[in-house]
Amino acid sequence: MGQCVTKCKNPTSSLGSKSGDKESGSKSHHKKSGGAGGGHKEEHSPPNSKVASDLLNGTKALEVTVETSVIPALTGELHKDEFLDGDGLSMLRIEELFSCYKDEQEDAILEEGMEKFCNDLCVDPAEFRVLVLAWKFQAATMCKFTRKEFVDGCKAIKADSLEGICSRFSCMLLEAQGEENFKDLYRFTFQFGLDAEEGQRSLQRDIAIALWRLVFTQDTPAILERWLDFLSENPSGIRGISRDTWNMFLNFTQAIGPDLSNYSEDEAWPSLFDTFVEWELERRKKEQEKAPMAKEEEGRCTETECSPTTDRLETEGSRGSQTWGGH
Structure with a gap:
């Protein structure tokens, strides 16, 4: 740091x-x-x-x-006769900043430039702050900022320099905690994860898992890890995550308690949620059945291990007494 x-x-x-x-x-x-x-x-x-x-x-x-x-x-210094807009921003400086990272062949910041941009902002490309920045820039694709996205994004967060962008992170993170803002960020994240060039309409399972974990960085639902475990342990049955499943999972975390007792298959949940709840309840049932057996086994181990130890200590103690007595 x-x-x-x-x-x-x-x-x-x-x-x-x-x-x-x-x-x-x-x-x-x-x-x-x-x-x-x-x-x-x-x-x-x-x-x-x-x-x-x-x-x-x-x-x-x-x-x-x-x-x-x-x-x-x-x-943050000014050129001579530099024009500032109503927010005190310099379009010239924003354009210059974009040019520092843009690709030589394409009029956009691509993976290499994005990595350098994040490095100079002192953030990890895979951390939540970068996702929030991409949301504010309304980026259409991961690891890419077009000129329009970058310029409009800088204007949206009112920053025209690296120092300015760095100073806005705390406000952006706070803004993302608002209920409506987070819902917008959450839905943006699905689109952000798609490969637009390939025409994808659903997220790959591994990418969806990573993005779910990322987007819930600030406020993690109690059921999230169990849901991600379910997706990880059933790779053959889950090829991709649809937009409907992604959007409904947010509703699921808000409406269904961690014990899943108020979940009903009669409601309009995606079928994948039915499978998850069934899987999770079965897992919990097995854990409950194993708990008494594990406790009983632990008691047996304690009983069998402690007795010999006591006998051994008593024997050694008597031997010690005899030895000392001999002297």
Whole structure:
């Protein structure tokens, strides 16, 4: 965690090289030509003679370094004459931030850029905060932010820099706890897990299990782990999770108690829920039957193990008395 905190305080340490490549390239060109050419360059470029002279004596070098290392999208500093909207956001900085991570071939942040983006935000790509951020950005696909999703998302959370996004996490997590907001996040998570390019209409079982565990990070239902165990132990009978099953499970956790006593097959639950309740009740019945047997077995072990120990201690004690008495 210490390393992450340090990175958040100085986000430019890992992103500086990927921002203003064009600017740094042009400035370094002037620096190089001034240092190498001396008087020769002054004859061919009279307007730049002062710049070249300053670079040679070292008075201009520090200024060039500072200019090329500053990335307003990361530090929160403004460009000259930069326009801010009504919320104090800079569209230019948002666009610059997107460009830091976007793919070279596609106008979107893909898996590699997303990993770097999460790393600079000091979050794990697989943690709940990233899911909430994707929800606020209304991302259509996992491991991908289109330009529109990124720009609109930054405007929605009112942040135009890494520091700004980091500062919004606590508010976003609190917002996700609201009943209606969580319902929206929950339904978003199903769509988020689908492979849009493959035209999927149901979640793969393993992905559904991972997403269920993730989306319930802040408030875990008592029945969740038993439900996930049921899905894991019945892989052949459960190939995918439909949207209806996903949505109804939230209702199930809210309406049915952990003892499942108020569950009724006559209600309009998905058939998979009927199978789960039957499986879970049978499992509990077997556990209850095993409990007395285990207790009885434990009592027998205690009885058989303690007696020899007592006899052995008494025997050793008598031997010890005889020995001491001999002396």
